Structures are given as structure tokens and as C-alpha cells.
Amino acid sequence: MPTILETDVVVVGGGMAGAYAAIGASRQGSKVLLLSKGFLAKSGCSPMAAFLSVPPYYTPPDSEQSIFEDGVTGGASGIAGGSYIFLANQEALKDTFDKAPQILADLEAMGVYFRRDEEGKFVLLGSGFDKDGKVRKPRFSLAWNFGLTGKSIMDVLKGEIIKRGIPYKDEVRVTKVLTNGGAAVGVTAIDYSTGEFFVVRAKSVILATGSGVYLWRYTTASRECTGDGHMMALRAGAELTDIEFVTWHFADVAWPEAWRRLQMYPQPYPGSGFYPQWYDSKGNRFIKDVEIGSKEAQAMAVARSVVGGTVQKRGGYYASWRHVSEDELKEWFQNYYHLKKLGLDISLDMIECGMSSHSWHGGIRTNGKTETSVPGLYGAGGVAPNHYPRLHTALWGGKVAAIYASERAADVSLQDLDMVQVEDEEARVTGLLRTEPANGKSPTQVKRRIWDLFFDKMWYIKDAETMKKGLEELRSIRENDVPMMRASSKSRNSNQEWVDALDVIDMLDLGELLIMSSLRREESRGPFVRGDFPSTDDERWMKNLVIKLKDGKPEYRTEPVALTLMRPKGVVPS
Amino acid sequence: MSRQPGGEGGDIHVTIYRFDPSTDAAPRYEQYSAPRTKYMRIIDVLEYLTEVKGIGIAYRSSCGIKKCGTCGVMANGVPKLACYEAAQDGMTIEPLRNFRVIRDLVTDRAPYQEKIDSITPFLVRDSQPGKFPEDLRHSQMIERNRFDQCITCLLCVAACPIMESNPSFVGPAAATRAAALLEDVRDAGAEARLDTLADEFGLWRCHMIGECTEVCPAHAEPALAIQRLRRRSVKRTLRAMVRRVGGGHRP
Numbered sequence: 155m156p157t158i159l160e161t162d163v164v165v166v167g168g169g170m171a172g173a174y175a176a177i178g179a180s181r182q183g184s185k186v187l188l189l190s191k192g193f194l195a196k197s198g199c200s201p202m203a204a205f206l207s208v209p210p211y212y213t214p215p216d217s218e219q220s221i222f223e224d225g226v227t228g229g230a231s232g233i234a235g236g237s238y239i240f241l242a243n244q245e246a247l248k249d250t251f252d253k254a255p256q257i258l259a260d261l262e263a264m265g266v267y268f269r270r271d272e273e274g275k276f277v278l279l280g281s282g283f284d285k286d287g288k289v290r291k292p293r294f295s296l297a298w299n300f301g302l303t304g305k306s307i308m309d310v311l312k313g314e315i316i317k318r319g320i321p322y323k324d325e326v327r328v329t330k331v332l333t334n335g336g337a338a339v340g341v342t343a344i345d346y347s348t349g350e351f352f353v354v355r356a357k358s359v360i361l362a363t364g365s366g367v368y369l370w371r372y373t374t375a376s377r378e379c380t381g382d383g384h385m386m387a388l389r390a391g392a393e394l395t396d397i398e399f400v401t402w403h404f405a406d407v408a409w410p411e412a413w414r415r416l417q418m419y420p421q422p423y424p425g426s427g428f429y430p431q432w433y434d435s436k437g438n439r440f441i442k443d444v445e446i447g448s449k450e451a452q453a454m455a456v457a458r459s460v461v462g463g464t465v466q467k468r469g470g471y472y473a474s475w476r477h478v479s480e481d482e483l484k485e486w487f488q489n490y491y492h493l494k495k496l497g498l499d500i501s502l503d504m505i506e507c508g509m510s511s512h513s514w515h516g517g518i519r520t521n522g523k524t525e526t527s528v529p530g531l532y533g534a535g536g537v538a539p540n541h542y543p544r545l546h547t548a549l550w551g552g553k554v555a556a557i558y559a560s561e562r563a564a565d566v567s568l569q570d571l572d573m574v575q576v577e578d579e580e581a582r583v584t585g586l587l588r589t590e591p592a593n594g595k596s597p598t599q600v601k602r603r604i605w606d607l608f609f610d611k612m613w614y615i616k617d618a619e620t621m622k623k624g625l626e627e628l629r630s631i632r633e634n635d636v637p638m639m640r641a642s643s644k645s646r647n648s649n650q651e652w653v654d655a656l657d658v659i660d661m662l663d664l665g666e667l668l669i670m671s672s673l674r675r676e677e678s679r680g681p682f683v684r685g686d687f688p689s690t691d692d693e694r695w696m697k698n699l700v701i702k703l704k705d706g707k708p709e710y711r712t713e714p715v716a717l718t719l720m721r722p723k724g725v726v727p728s
Numbered sequence: 729m730s731r732q733p734g735g736e737g738g739d740i741h742v743t744i745y746r747f748d749p750s751t752d753a754a755p756r757y758e759q760y761s762a763p764r765t766k767y768m769r770i771i772d773v774l775e776y777l778t779e780v781k782g783i784g785i786a787y788r789s790s791c792g793i794k795k796c797g798t799c800g801v802m803a804n805g806v807p808k809l810a811c812y813e814a815a816q817d818g819m820t821i822e823p824l825r826n827f828r829v830i831r832d833l834v835t836d837r838a839p840y841q842e843k844i845d846s847i848t849p850f851l852v853r854d855s856q857p858g859k860f861p862e863d864l865r866h867s868q869m870i871e872r873n874r875f876d877q878c879i880t881c882l883l884c885v886a887a888c889p890i891m892e893s894n895p896s897f898v899g900p901a902a903a904t905r906a907a908a909l910l911e912d913v914r915d916a917g918a919e920a921r922l923d924t925l926a927d928e929f930g931l932w933r934c935h936m937i938g939e940c941t942e943v944c945p946a947h948a949e950p951a952l953a954i955q956r957l958r959r960r961s962v963k964r965t966l967r968a969m970v971r972r973v974g975g976g977h978r979p
């Protein structure tokens with residue numbers, strides 16, 4: 155019989171959404187337990203983020219309305235990199251902007267320092283360029299150094315969690331959302347440093363597991379982001395939406411491979427508004443005409459060159475900072491130290507870059523209260539972005555989920571667990587801790603196959619043919635490799651292969667849904683690019699694509715986008 | 729034109745510490761090799777061995793870019809971040825010193841986290857700020873920011889010669905967090921923090937040799953942090969003495 159812990163609200167995830175949700179729920183008077191697959195504040199994408207979008211601090215002629223509109227239309231690459239043209243949950247987007255001032259003030263009160271100048275004004279970071287190449291519409295801020303924003307905020311949130319005495323557990327991989335009578339009643343998990351399988355009984359479950367972008371070998375997402383939360387929600391009866399919307403970076407470091415998450419930031423950088431220049435391997439300026447363009451235009455220009463064979467998906471083109479002084483870089487740019495470490499002389503050398511999958515606009519389908527269709531189950535942050543998966547989205551999600559999860563916790567009592575579910579899950583999870591067959595494959599090797607398959611077949615530009623090949627390969631991994639998966643040892647001590655085996659199951663399930671959704675959406679829109687359907691088709695596809703399981707099988711349907719606050723030009727109000 | 733990135737081609741050979749206390753009688757060292765790639769880091773070797781070769785070596789990492797601070801190892805006897813340090817042929821890779829080994833390169837961070845918890849690791853305010861943004865100038869925050877670069881990778885703890893003989897020493901990483909808070913002009917938590925830090929086993933155990941700063945990958949200067957804390961602690965003691973003498977309460 156596994157240990158059963160009891161709490162009001164269980165938060166799954168130790169990134170910005172999870173940490174902020176835990177603090178919020180504790181403030182509401184709930185008893186909270188936070189579980190994190192990596193370490194609290196040291197896992198997920200949050201610690202890597204360079205800057206925070208702060209919509210209320212704009213520079214005229216920008217206005218709250220223009221920023222909101224950019225958010226909906228993907229103008230200036232959306233509010234912060236990546237557009238999701240007209241598919242965003244407008245109410246949630248609006249509320250994110252409305253709540254941002256409160257959230258920022260709260261962060262500052264807890265100890266975050268947002269960079270000021272000597273007059274005490276925020277240093278704002280540009281969101282793009284105007285046609286003369288001047289930095290346009292500064293509306294972002296940074297904690298204090300470009301590149302350390304996420305980390306610094308996470309340190310403060312962790313401090314607040316310690317201050318409030320909120321219990322948290324590191325290196326706990328949650329495996330299932332338990333339900334009873336259709337409502338969420340808890341979760342199962344393994345503490346993989348000890349190998350213990352345990353159960354948490356809770357009145358509300360907040361999933362804050364981040365994006366699922368670690369399906370691709372070259373990605374900016376951290377090691378934990380394998381889509382666990384997406385699949386747990388779906389299996390518990392909730393819905394996913396628009397998971398085919400993946401944004402791509404083109405400016406991440408190609409070598410060393412370990413640094414594939416290090417961005418050379420093709421946008422204006424704080425302080426001066428400098429941005430890198432791009433060269434191909436012959437030393438010619440490359441993508442010069444979109445150097446000051448939107449992120450989509452830039453990614454597309456690089457992708458076209460990949461298709462044309464002049465550069466590769468990973469390499470063959472270079473970022474140059476040679477036009478920026480070393481002092482300037484050192485003052486503002488965390489990555490300065492990384493380049494130094496490689497022995498590169500910034501005034502001489504260029505940095506070879508590559509493309510990588512970055513973030514997901516889609517995820518668990520939630521409403522403006524972060525509620526899923528399962529009572530008691532909430533989705534916050536990168537796992538359920540509603541619009542743009544960024545730090546401010548994660549903070550908004552955490553804040554809102556805390557309120558509604560706590561409200562429910564005050565209303566309902568702890569429900570009974572369905573012990574059959576617990577037993578079945580324990581059997582499934584422990585079943586993956588096996589060393590047979592002897593001639594099998596390690597789960598980590600299988601993971602690598604999935605990463606390669608996605609990078610190859612589900613790249614930025616895709617078409618039906620490549621995607622169908624991808625689907626075939628994915629199914630063959632499921633049929634042939636999964637039964638052969640075995641760990642090197644049955645030891646329960648920090649058995650990462652065991653965690654990898656659990657991940658593989660979720661990655662394959664989510665990956666299949668992602669390919670199927672991408673096949674269905676017969677258009678291109680913002681970051682979703684199909685070679686065989688290059689234009690945007692508002693008539694057929696200005697719709698959310700929703701997935702739900704019925705008897706264990708996925709069912710797809712489209713839902714009209716709720717154009718409650720803004721409509722595209724030419725669309726007549728109905 | 730860019731100079732050519734160095735070191736591609738051929739194999740790289742490493743020796744890795746393997747130990748699972750639940751199944752092995754003693755640690756052992758195993759030799760492995762991996763094809764060398766451009767600018768190869770230690771973690772690239774570990775990823776190759778686990779992901780391509782399927783060898784079940786346990787190690788930690790999350791970000792791969794010196795942000796999460798979880799990938800620390802001893803490389804040729806020196807604490808390094810696996811994702812930041814170049815892999816070298818003939819390298820020996822072991823778990824961080826001064827920590828209990830859970831398995832292979834994975835060590836137990838929890839006891840040290842308790843030390844960080846003990847220094848009041850959050851901003852203490854006398855009163856909540858009345859407005860947002862509060863009045864602050866960047867120049868007021870530079871010292872705080874220096875120490876805020878710390879990514880709690882605990883390499884400095886592994887390098888510290890005092891930690892081993894004085895397990896009650898709070899250690900350089902907790903001191904660095906404390907310094908970031910103490911140097912924050914908004915903070916009013918000095919008393920509580922210095923109480924923890926300045927006790928008999930705290931700050932004064934440090935020999936100020938500076939190994940910690942040497943290994944710090946984040947330029948957070950833990951040795952300077954300790955020096956700052958000492959100075960504050962001395963000042964505080966002197967102030968308290970002056971107060972006592974001035975007040976005439978001392979017998």
C-alpha cells in the first residue's frame with residue numbers, strides 16, 4: 155500500500171507557474187504541496203528566460219489597446235515572440251495584461267529587482283524595429299540582466315515558498331491525475347531519488363508542468379518538458395487544443411550541442427538596441443532584409459535557405475556581435491561569458507547557430523479561470539498557455555489557478571480515491587522498472603529516436619508526406635521499441651532510465667496527437683508552417699482544434715474562436 | 729570571417745565514477761569513449777553515452793546552459809559544471825565532493841539546502857513598499873546583483889576545504905545568497921541572517937583561501953561574499969558593544 159499524503163491543493167511543477175500558484179494558494183489559506191520533476195526553481199524553462207514582458211510599461215504611441223491587438227494578431231511578433239494569429243483566448247490574453255501590474259508589483263515586493271536607470275525608470279527592451287531600423291515599441295523589461303531574468307525571479311519565488319513554509323518535493327515525477335466520479339481527486343508520483351511510489355489526495359490539482367517541446371532533439375525546452383502534464387490531463391478527461399502551434403528559434407547556438415538552448419537573441423537588446431548581424435559560411439551577410447523583421451519572417455528566411463541547401467538546420471550560418479563593443483556586451487548580456495568560455499573573441503569571431511523548436515501556443519484547454527473540463531483540475535503556464543507561452547503567461551496562470559483551486563478547496567471535502575486506479579497505475583509504473591529483455595534498448599535510447607524523428611519529420615516546414623512518414627516511424631517505435639525498453643538496473647536509487655521510460659510513453663502519445671493535429675490543419679498560420687498549404691485559410695481554419703479521448707481513442711473537433719474583444723478586419727460581427 | 733571552431737574529429741576517452749550504494753559494495757571507475765564534436769562539453773559526453781550507447785550512467789542536468797546549476801561534477805578533481813566545461817581527453821569525472829552520493833554522479837543536495845534555508849533566504853521588509861515601482865537606482869543594486877548571479881550550483885561547496893572538517897559551517901553558497909540579500913538596499917533582515925551566520929561555527933571558520941571564487945562559474949564571487957558578511961558581522965558586534973557601553977548596562 156503506497157503512502158498517501160493529503161492536502162488541499164497539489165501543484166505539479168516547480169517553474170514560474172507552479173511556484174506562483176503555490177504561493178497564491180497558500181495566501182488564500184489553502185494547504186499546499188508542490189511536486190517538481192526537476193528541482194524547484196531549477197527546472198523547466200522558467201530559469202532560462204531572458205526577460206519578462208510587461209505590457210503596462212509601453213512607450214507612446216503604443217497603447218494598451220495596440221499591445222492587446224498585437225497579441226491577438228501577432229503584430230510585432232505578438233506581444234513577445236511568436237504569433238498565434240486570432241486563435242488566442244482573447245479574454246485570458248486581456249486579463250493577463252490587466253493583471254500584469256499587480257503581478258509585477260507583487261514580485262517586486264517579494265524582492266525581484268527590475269532593472270532601472272539612474273533616474274529610477276525601468277529599462278525597457280524593444281519588441282522589434284520600425285522600418286528605419288529604429289528600435290520599436292519598447293515594452294519588455296528584465297530583472298536585471300538580459301538572460302538572468304527567469305533565474306532571478308525563480309530564486310525570489312523559491313525564497314517566498316521557504317518563507318511561507320510551503321512543503322515541496324524535488325525530483326518527483328507525477329505520473330497520473332486520479333479521478334473519481336469525473337472529478338480530479340489527487341495524483342500518483344514517484345520520488346525518483348528514492349524510487350518511492352506515492353499518492354497525493356487533494357481537493358484541487360494544478361498542472362504546471364510547462365510545455366512539451368522536448369519532443370525535438372534540438373529544442374530550447376529543458377530536460378523535464380516531455381509533455382507529461384498534457385497527457386495526464388487528457389487521460390483524466392480534459393481536452394487539449396491547438397497543440398500543432400510550435401514556434402521555432404533560428405538563433406540558438408549550434409556548438410557545443412549542450413548549448414542548444416542558448417539564444418543569440420535576434421531582437422534589439424536592452425540598453426542600446428543592438429542586435430546581431432548574420433553571415434553565411436562564405437562570409438556574406440545573410441537574411442539581412444529581415445534582420446529587423448518579425449521572428450516569423452526571420453525563421454522563414456532561414457528555413458528557406460535550409461530548403462535551398464545554402465545552410466543547414468543546425469549550422470552553416472553565424473551570428474556576429476563584432477559591431478558591438480565588448481564592454482557593452484559584458485554590461486548587458488549574460489551570454490557574453492558563454493562566448494568567452496569557448497575561447498571566442500567577440501570582436502573577431504562569429505557564432506554558428508541552428509534552428510530549434512521553442513514553445514507551444516497550444517496545450518491543455520482551459521477557460522479564463524484556468525479550469526479544464528474536469529472539475530478540480532486546473533492548467534497553468536506553459537502547459538495551458540491560452541495565448542503566448544511566456545513568463546507573464548506563467549505568472550498569470552499561477553495567480554488565477556491559485557484563486558480558483560483554493561475556492562474549490564474551501565467548498566469541497568477530500569474525496570475518496572478510486573483504489574483500483576491507484577493499483578493499476580502502480581503496476582504500470584513499476585512495470586517499467588525492468589531489466590528484461592537483456593538484448594533490449596535503454597529508454598534513453600528510445601527517447602533519442604523520438605527526438606530525431608521529430609527534428610527530421612516535424613521540422614518547421616512540414617508537409618503531409620513527411621508527416622505521414624513521421625507517423626509511421628512513431629508507430630513503429632511504439633510497437634517495436636517500447637516492448638524492448640529496459641533499464642540497466644532495477645535499483646530505485648535515482649534511476650533516470652525509469653523516468654525516461656515513463657517519459658517515452660507520454661512523448662509517443664503526445665507526439666502522435668501532434669502529428670495528427672498538424673495533418674488536419676490544412677493551412678499555414680503564424681509559426682505553423684506547411685509547405686503543402688502555404689497560405690492562411692481563415693474561412694476553414696480560424697478555429698481551435700480540440701482533442702479529447704473517448705474510450706481511450708482521440709477525437710478531434712474544431713471550435714470557432716471566440717472573437718469577443720477583437721475581430722479580424724472584414725469579419726462581420728455575427 | 730570566423731576562425732574555425734576547434735577540436736573536432738577523433739575520440740575522447742573519459743573515466744567515470746560509478747556507484748549505486750543500494751547494489752554495489754564499492755565504487756568503481758569505468759572507461760568510456762565518445763566521438764569528439766565541436767566545442768564538446770562534459771555533458772555532451774554523458775549524453776552520448778546514455779542516449780546513443782544506452783549506458784545507464786546517472787547524472788543531473790536540466791538547462792545545459794549554466795542556468796539551473798544542477799550538473800556539477802568533479803572533473804579531474806576540480807568542481808565544474810558539466811554543461812559549461814570543455815571535455816578533455818583522459819578526463820576523470822566524479823560526483824561533487826562534500827556531498828553524499830545517491831548514484832554515480834548524482835549527489836544529495838538536500839542537506840545543503842537546509843543551510844540555505846537557515847540564512848533567511850528571502851527579502852525581509854520592514855514594511856511593504858508603498859508604491860510600484862519603488863524608488864531605486866541601478867547603481868544602488870550593483871553589489872546585490874553581483875551576488876545574485878549565483879545559480880546555487882554548489883561547486884563552491886565542493887571546493888571548500890572547511891566544509892569537510894566543519895560540517896556545521898554554513899558554506900560559500902549560502903553565504904553568497906545571504907550577501908545578495910544583505911547588499912539589497914530594501915532588505916531589513918540583517919539581524920536574523922547575521923545571527924545564523926556569525927555563530928561560532930559560521931563565518932569565522934573560513935580560511936579565506938578563495939577556492940570557492942576560483943571554481944564559481946557564475947562570477948558570483950563567494951569569497952567576497954564571505955568577506956562582506958564578516959565585515960558586517962564585526963560592525964554589528966562593535967555597534968552592539970558601543971551601545972552597551974554607552975548605555976552603561978554592562979557590569
Ligand SMILES: Cc1cc2nc3c(=O)[nH]c(=O)nc-3n(C[C@H](O)[C@H](O)[C@H](O)COP(=O)(O)OP(=O)(O)OC[C@H]3O[C@@H](n4cnc5c(N)ncnc54)[C@H](O)[C@@H]3O)c2cc1C
Binds near residue numbers: 190207363415536
Ligand atoms: C530557453 C528559453 C528561453 C525563454 N525566454 C523567454 C523570455 O525571455 N521571456 C519570456 O517571457 N519567456 C521566455 N521563455 C518561455 C518561458 O520560459 C516559459 O513559457 C515559462 O517559463 C513557462 O513556465 P512554466 O512554469 O509554465 O513551465 P516551466 O518553467 O517549464 O516549468 C515546468 C515545471 O514542471 C515540472 N514538471 C514537468 N513534468 C512534471 C511531472 N511529470 N511531474 C512533476 N513536475 C513536472 C518541471 O520540473 C518544471 O519544474 C523561454 C523559454 C525557453 C525554453
Ligand code: SF4
Binds near residue numbers: 877
Ligand atoms: S557562488 Fe558560484 S559556485 Fe557557489 S553556488 Fe553560487 S554560482 Fe555556484
Ligand code: FES
Binds near residue numbers: 810
Ligand atoms: S545543466 Fe543547468 S547548469 Fe548545467
